[in-house]
Amino acid sequence: MKCKLCNNKAVMNGFCSKHYVEWFENQVFKTIKDYQLLSPDEKIAVAVSGGKDSKSLLYILSKKFNVTAIAIDEGIPGYRDVLLEGLKQFCKDLGVKLKVYSFKQEFGLSLKEIVDSRKFKNSGLKPCSVCGVFRRYLLNKHAKSFDKLATAHNLDDEVQTVIMNVFKNNKDLLLRIGPITNKKKGFVQRVKPFYFLKEKQVAAYAFLKGFLPRFNECPFSYGLRSNVARLVNDLEVKMPGFKKNFIQAFLKIKQLAAKQGFESFDNVCKVCGEPSSKPVCKTCELVLRFNPGFKQLLKV
Numbered sequence: 401m402k403c404k405l406c407n408n409k410a411v412m413n414g415f416c417s418k419h420y421v422e423w424f425e426n427q428v429f430k431t432i433k434d435y436q437l438l439s440p441d442e443k444i445a446v447a448v449s450g451g452k453d454s455k456s457l458l459y460i461l462s463k464k465f466n467v468t469a470i471a472i473d474e475g476i477p478g479y480r481d482v483l484l485e486g487l488k489q490f491c492k493d494l495g496v497k498l499k500v501y502s503f504k505q506e507f508g509l510s511l512k513e514i515v516d517s518r519k520f521k522n523s524g525l526k527p528c529s530v531c532g533v534f535r536r537y538l539l540n541k542h543a544k545s546f547d548k549l550a551t552a553h554n555l556d557d558e559v560q561t562v563i564m565n566v567f568k569n570n571k572d573l574l575l576r577i578g579p580i581t582n583k584k585k586g587f588v589q590r591v592k593p594f595y596f597l598k599e600k601q602v603a604a605y606a607f608l609k610g611f612l613p614r615f616n617e618c619p620f621s622y623g624l625r626s627n628v629a630r631l632v633n634d635l636e637v638k639m640p641g642f643k644k645n646f647i648q649a650f651l652k653i654k655q656l657a658a659k660q661g662f663e664s665f666d667n668v669c670k671v672c673g674e675p676s677s678k679p680v681c682k683t684c685e686l687v688l689r690f691n692p693g694f695k696q697l698l699k700v
C-alpha cells in the first residue's frame with residue numbers, strides 16, 4: 401500500500417514514515433491549540449521517565465515551547481538508573497535542561513529500600529501504589545515554579561486509569577482526568593498533549609524517530625495495568641472507537657460533576673504544607689510509616 405501523500409510505502413495510518421511523523425506532530429500541536437494547553441510565553445516543565453513516550457513528548461514540545469525536563473529517580477537499580485543515563489544524553493543533544501529528584505534524597509529511602517523492608521512486606525501495599533503517590537508529589541512540588549507540567553499520558557493510559565479507579569472504587573476518579581487540569585491553589589496545572597493519541601501511535605512515532613530505549617519494563621510492575629490494557633485493546637478491536645468514546649463519556653461526566661463542586665484537596669498537609677484532602681497527606685503518611693525518623697520533610 402502507498403502513502404496517502406506520496407509514492408512511498410505506507411507504514412502507519414496510511415502514511416509513509418516521513419508523513420506519519422509529520423501527521424503525528426501536527427496532531428499533538430492541534431490538541432495543544434484546541435484545548436489551549438500551552439502557549440509560547442510560558443515556562444513549561446515536562447515530566448520525563450527516559451521511556452519512549454516522554455522522550456517523544458519532550459522532543460516535540462522543544463520545537464515550539466520553552467521547556468525544562470523533570471525526572472524522578474525512584475531508586476530502582478538496573479532500571480531507572482539505565483533509563484536516566486540515556487535521558488541525560490538525550491536532553492544534552494536537544495539542548496534542554498534536565499532536573500532529577502530522587503526518593504532517597506527527598507524521603508530518606510529509595511523505592512528499593514522501602515520495598516525490601518519488613519514493614520513494607522507486612523503492609524499489603526504494592527510497590528506501584530507507594531511509587532505513584534511519591535512521584536506525583538515530587539513532580540507537583542518541583543513543577544510549581546513553572547506555568548504548566550506536561551506529561552506523556554496517552555489515550556490508552558487514560559482509559560486504563562479510569563477503569564482501574566472504577567475497579568478500586570476510588571472516589572478521586574475524576575480528579576486528574578482530562579487533557580488539562582483545573583487551576584487549583586497548591587497545584588501546578590497538568591497538561592497531556594498526547595491525550596487523543598493511542599499507545600500504538602505514540603510507539604510508532606518513537607520507533608520511527610529512534611527514541612526507543614533498550615527496555616521499558618519496571619521490575620516492580622505487578623500486572624494489573626497490563627491486564628486492563630489487554631481488556632481495553634480487545635474491546636477496541638470489537639468496537640472500533642471504543643477508547644475515544646469511553647474517554648469522551650467520562651469527560652462529560654467530569655464537566656457535570658464539576659458543577660456540583662466535587663473536587664477535594666482543599667486543605668494543606670500539617671506536616672509538609674502541600675495540598676491534601678486529609679490533615680496529613682498520603683505522601684507524609686507513607687514516609688512516616690516506612691521512615692519514622694525522617695525529619696527533612698517537615699515544613700520550615
Ligand SMILES: [Zn+2]
Binds near residue numbers: 403408415416
Ligand atoms: Zn508519504
Ligand SMILES: [Zn+2]
Binds near residue numbers: 669673674680681685
Ligand atoms: Zn504532607
